[in-house]
Amino acid sequence: MKKIFIPFYLLIAALLLTGLLGCEGPAGPPGDTTIANLEGFKEGIKCGDCHNPDTDTVNYVWAKKYQWEKSKHFYGGTFADRNTAPCAGCHTTEGFIQRARANFPAQVAPTVWSVVTKQTNPTPVGCFACHSPHSNGDFRRRTEASVVLWSPMEGISDQTIDFGKGNICLNCHQPRSSYTPRMKTSMGATDTLKITSSRWYPHYGVQGLMFLGSGKGGGFEFPGKTYENSSHSSQTGITQNGCPTCHMVDPTAGLNGGHSNLIGYLTASGTEAFNTNGCLQAGCHTGTMDVEKYIGASSSLTGGMGAYEYVHAYLDTLGTLLADKGILNSSGLVNGNNGTSNASSSNPRTFVGPDGLLKAGALYNYFFIEHDLSGGIHNSKYAIQLLNNSIEEMRKP
Incomplete structure (x- = not known):
């Protein structure tokens, strides 16, 4: 019996193996395309196109990862506790991708971005927020389409801006x-402006409107005063590609520089330094x-001080004046x-009233000036004029 059945079992096994190798079953359902699966893969793409064991002299992926780890996108975005629907659209990679897939719809208060959901497993704003290399097959930005900047100023229209590569930042x-x-x-005379929150400001992302400057709904422009922009707002090399230029x-x-996005930085010895490669283009x-x-065209406004020094010094002065009148408290809140x-x-x-x-x-x-975070560099003339006029007003009885 053993001589008969052993070859029989081998024959059955061979037939089964042949069937498995030679036939295909029905196609399964489409694969998941959430961020966990990197939005799928472009046909024909190979891992080695970007991930290679040799020195990367094309995309510098590892170098850019290291630079990113020095950026506020990595360590300063508070992604871990800003993962709710109103915040995740800018504080997490996952929320930003949700907005990108919906072609960045306009803000809708109070949900701000209706397409964003709470992210229970958030990650900081990283490579896949701005790029989709697996599905695109390259490192192009997700979008370079023009952006509508919401106006925080009543009576002033939203602003449409097109700064090329910098649009994704905006x-x-x-x-x-x-x-x-x-x-x-x-x-x-009897109109009122009633503030019911100690954080009465249009969040921290005011850089786009500071850059646009006068008449665009960024700062409060005092009646009867004149406002100008610095050359940064009109210099072709900057306006073509915006933020990445510098x-x-x-x-x-x-x-x-690079994906650290840092111009000012601390050296290995702990001293402050600046990468001026963007300035010297x-x-x-x-x-x-x-x-x-650096003084430049703002010298008549600063009395000879550098614009960066001036804004830092006199922003403190304005804060003190607001505190002296009981408007600001020691925590810098209203x-x-x-x-x-x-x-x-x-x-x-x-x-109340005018x-x-x-x-x-x-x-x-x-x-507005504090949260711009550039010390006036984004638009020094405009920032300094706003600051000077505000100090002048707060020094009145």
């Missing part, structure tokens, strides 16, 4: 529509530069009318 580096009430541009230039070392500045002390505790629905900060409007404007400008 999808987040713009004001948020979740702050209320919007800053007014005029008020009658923030993503070739690094001078692994601590700046053709058509821009020439020679060596001391960024902190006080209610009692002058001692945070503004809230039960303790609002109320500004004079109140000017005080509210000074408060608004304080946050």
Whole structure:
């Protein structure tokens, strides 16, 4: 019996193996295309196209990863606790991709971006936020389409901006529509502006509107005053590609430029330094530069101080003046009318009439300039004029 059945079993096994190798079963359902599966893969793409064991002299993926780890996109985006639907669209890779897939719809208060959901497993804003290399087969940006910047100023229209490669940055580096009430541009004798939140400002992404400058709804422009922009706002080399022109230039070392987005940085010895490769491009500045002390066309506004130094120094002055009048507290937040505790629905900060409007404007400008984070460099003339006029107003009785 053993001599008969052993060959029989071998024959059955061979037939089964042949069937498995020679036939295909029915196609399965489409694969998952969430971020966990990297949005699928372009037909014909090979891992070795980008991931190779030799020195990468084409895409510099590993170098860019190292640069990114020095950026605020990596360590400063608070992705872990800003993963709710109103925040995740800019604070997480997953939320940003949701917006990108919907072609970056306009902001809708109070949900801000209706296409974004809470991210329970968030990751910081990284490579796959701005790029989709597996599905595209290259490192092009997800989009370079023009961007609509929401206006935080009542009566001033939203602004459409086209800065080429920098447009993808401006999808987040713009004001948020979740702050209320919007800053007014005029008020009658009995009109009021009632603030019920200690964080009365259009979030921290005001860089786009600071860059656009005068008349675009960024800062509060005091009636009767004149406002100008610095050359950054009109210089062709910058306006063609926006933020990357200065923030993503070739690094001078692994601590700046590129995907670190850093111009100012700390050296290995802990001293502050600046990557001025973007400043010294053709058509821009020439020679060596001391960024902190650079005066340029703003000298008549600063009394000879460098614009960067001036903005930092006098922003502190404006903050002190606002605190002296009980408008700001020691935490840098808005006080209610009692002058001692945070503004809230039960303790609002109320500004009345034309004079109140000017005080509210000074408060608004304080946050606008502070949250721009460039020390005036993005648009020095505009920032300094807003700052000077705000200080002048707050020094009045």
